[in-house]
Amino acid sequence: MLASFIAFLDGTVINVALPAITREVGGGISTQQWVVDAYLITLGAIILLAGSLSDAFGRKRVLFWGLVGFLVASLLCAVAPSAAFLIGARALQGVAGALLVPSSLALILSTFSGAAQARAIGSWTAWTSTAFIAGPLIGGLLVDLASWRLVFAINVLPIAVTLVLLARLPADRPADAGARVDVLGAVLGVVGLGLPVFALIEQPNFGWASPVIFVPAIVGVVSFVAFILHERRPPQPMMPLSLFHVRNFSVGNVATTFFYGALSIGSFVLAVFLQQVGGYSATLAGLALLPVTIFSILLSTLFGRLAGVHGPRLFMCVGPLVSAAGFFLMLRISDEVNYWSEVFPGVVVFGLGLTITVAPLTSAILGAIDSSRAGIASAVNNAVSRVAGLVAIAALSFV
Structure with missing residues (x-):
């Protein structure tokens, strides 16, 4: 869970640091988009390969090398002398991050089953959703108290802790030792x-x-x-199209595309708008999304458990509608940006919808797939969510 937390954190911790980064290394909105999307491009593409790697070589081994690679790439980002160097280092960071998520989630899926699996996925969702939303807050504090470079250097501590914990786990057998890497x-x-x-x-x-x-x-x-x-040809493709023959998996990934696209673009726009238009500090811009983090920490496990008992359909229908209502409320934000009357209500409603949706959605998608294919299934689902985010942010150029 901590490994996934690190990967998801770096997807959004950067958002509030973007104005400070461009002030120091130069560039405008396109540089800001590239700093975010360079990470998401390699993460979204390589995460599929990482799913196959975890099944072929063992989840623990792939997780170890992902952590080491992420550590090195984070340090390169922290010392970046230029925008081009930073963008390249972010791309490398995405490659390493791709090795973390499928392996960690596959370990959970192969260890738990039934209602216990749903609860475990709920806990995993709480960590990853918290990372996704807490990123702006953590990034804001680091930018205001020290430097945007600490946004990357701070990864050293949780990676070290994760490596220590990983060393205590017993060695796992590859789910498919004969698998070929595509x-x-x-x-x-x-x-x-x-x-x-x-x-x-x-x-x-x-x-x-x-x-x-x-x-x-x-x-x-x-x-x-x-x-x-x-992907229709290899005997062991990187993205087995047969997975999409399973109704819950295919429908769930369509829902993932729209939901995470909206989440990514909303977080990016709000963090940048509050600073560049509203005049907020990086810390205050990060604090704006704090209610979402609180909901995620307190309620994700609960909704994961409820989905395991009652099924995910109701939660997957209600949650996105609640989140959409939250975004609708944010349309009232003016250039003066009154947080309590214009931002806070929408953030609270959005946070509740996010928490209602994510754990049941993840449980429905991955619970429909056999545990022997857990690595590649989780990789495909995570790739869909990352690709949705990077395309949504890239499309901001049309606005």
């Missing part, structure tokens, strides 16, 4: 995600008529189509 699929996935995102972010600077934009866009789309076609 490297070509990983390459097509990275190109198919990265080039269209490049086009989305940079099109305001060059225009769609520029070959700098339309050539990468076309190559990216072709690569993504090739990725889907390729």
